[in-house]
Amino acid sequence: MAMGKLSAAAVKSITRPGRWGDGDGLFLVVQPSGTKSWLCRVQKNGTRRDFGLGSATKVPLALARERAAEIRTWVEMGLDPILERQKAEGVPTFRLMAGQVIAALRKTWRNEKHEAQWMTTLEVYAFPRLGNVKVSEITGPMIREVLMAIWLSKPETARRVRQRIGTVLDWAYASGYRDSEAPMRAISKGLPRQPKKDNHFEAMDYDRVPAFLVKLSARESYGRFALHFAILTAARSGEVRGATWDEIDLEAKLWTIPKQRMKAQREHVVPLSTPAIRILERCAELRHPRCPLLFPGLRRNAPLSNMTLTQLLRDMKQTCTVHGFRSSFRDWVSEETQHPGDVAEAALAHLVKDKTEAAYRRGNLLQKRRIMMDDWAAFCCQNDSGRLDASASASESDLDHEE
Template sequence: MGRLSASAVKAATRPGRLGDGDGLYLVVKPSGTKSWMVRVQKSGTRRDFGLGSASKVSLAIARERAREIRTWVELGLDPLFERRKAQGIPTFREATAKVLAQHRSTWRNEKHEQQWIRTLEAYAFPHIGNVQVNEITGPMIRNVLAEIWLVKPETARRVRQRIGTVLDWAYASGYRDSEAPMRAISKGLPRQPKKEGHYAAMPFADVPKFIPRLRERESYSRLALEFAILTAARSGEVRHAVFDEFDLEAKLWTIPPERMKANREHVVPLCERAVRIVERCAELRIRDLPLVFPGQRLRKPMSDMTLTKLLREMKETCTVHGFRSAFRDWVSEETSHQGEVAEAALAHAVKDKTEAAYRRGNLLEKRRALMADWADYLRTGK
């Protein structure tokens, strides 16, 4: 028989804990709210488990829940996991929705979330979407990946990472009693073919000859591509640029953190031609449209495929991103500019913590000189 009574629970007002016996406590907070807690100790380890608010959970139910938890501990079971099971274990599809909801505030844009959803809908959900997360095994995951592991290697790696993220959440939330064996799964798959190089790049010596061809006609896509080449910026940074980011008098373009890969503000010095491109887009601007390089739907930025299509129409096999590689190669092979200045111009994160500690400035003036030299090279080929 416990030491507490229903009337004692109702009358308790002094902050502190009132013991009922066998580790069950009524916890009274200074605010006056009351809740139940059970303390369980096994093999020298002590754990406390909340049992709910005393306004909703009666003394009799609290005793029953406390006995249940003590039994689980004695049997070597994890009470948190067992309680999760009692509440209903989500399917992989349901767990994915919860993970997306929790991560949404940390992602830079909606595109990343859509990529998550599309890849899992296409490759994971048909196999394990309706399987409860505690029942998903290594062989199941391997079967999901095996179909695309060699034919779509990059996509397969992303699917593997995203499945692992969902199952890690399930384990941390008590829905699985073990982590997913992702490392073992990868070892059980064949070696993927090595990808030669990174992004197809135009040799830097050919870029000055490409620019006049780009200017033969005028369109938003051609202006955007030339602007990307002049600034060595990423395609997404250019395509989503808005007029408020530019100070044309100071010849600066300030990209906010949420649009940068490293999630840090990036200031880009602009050469004369880059300034002229923004001014030309302002002349073509329709009403109060904020985008510098709008897509076919004026309120939406142009897609990455628009620039790729332009390159293919011009019979070029390189990628937009590859012009950043051309810029970096030119700096290394044709100039005396320091490598750290080029890396800063490309907004690359500094991996070495010691080096990063000594590089707190953004090297703006050095980058201004570098980008002016790059513009001269594109104009003259020298």
């Protein structure tokens, strides 16, 4: 494969997730979140290995090509590129790498509390075991040992420690200090189930949500549309059941919920993913001209009852609650993504100290939330085409009434 398929301009302009080859085993890797990194794939004697070359925002194309050529030379000489790179560059310890990550993330945090929380959890729980270990040498069993000490006794803290260790090691991989990502998903599978909190809404494990949505979409009803829409938007049941068409801007892909319908008495703007838009388009096809509601109940101008969605879950043999899907979303953000926690909290319309409402509506935070909700929709719809047109010829009278 000849070198030079990519250009510096192309590296900046490519946004579609996937691997984009430059030639000779060099790839630009674009994640669904939009982050870009370099990867070099080398094969010798039937064995294939992948080497991270750093973030594409920090490593220009020319330097990535140089690093890839260096790695290929080492492999041909029978040398281990990881060891050679460590000798040449010096691999940071977990403590040093954590400091670099916190410094980089500081500009995205809204207040100093986030930095203090990061430092406290890492100093107390991670540094004693991992602090002086090179990031290239940290293994899954080491991470699991750290988490097991607090996994059952301090479950919420343990989940935060897991997310922060994973973030540090992901940065190390993107910076070229590790030849693989941290096996956080495998580690999570190897930990015991945490005890459920009293007085909390029971949630569905987020990794079960995609399969559940396939079953939910097998039939059409306003109750099913409403539940599907609630899951994709991480909204409360009452906010969805009371939603009206004048709150929707399909062109801008926004749902503006007036403050009088919000728990916190603040207007809340929800960026709508493509699957969420498809649900609304299907509801628009079935809409009665004089009905203002997105998801009307049996009485045309009255909303679905507060038991409709709950009964739907019971009929589908699920023990979780509608509200619990908000927890499913929050756990997914913490455990599977690098989206900041304050962005997830904003998506859930939780109160934050910064009272600048414009940040929710038109600022950078809304754009970050849009990316996050698109990622959530992609995760939720991974087992389904996302189309709601299997019964596109159905009339309103053909809907299943589950109220």
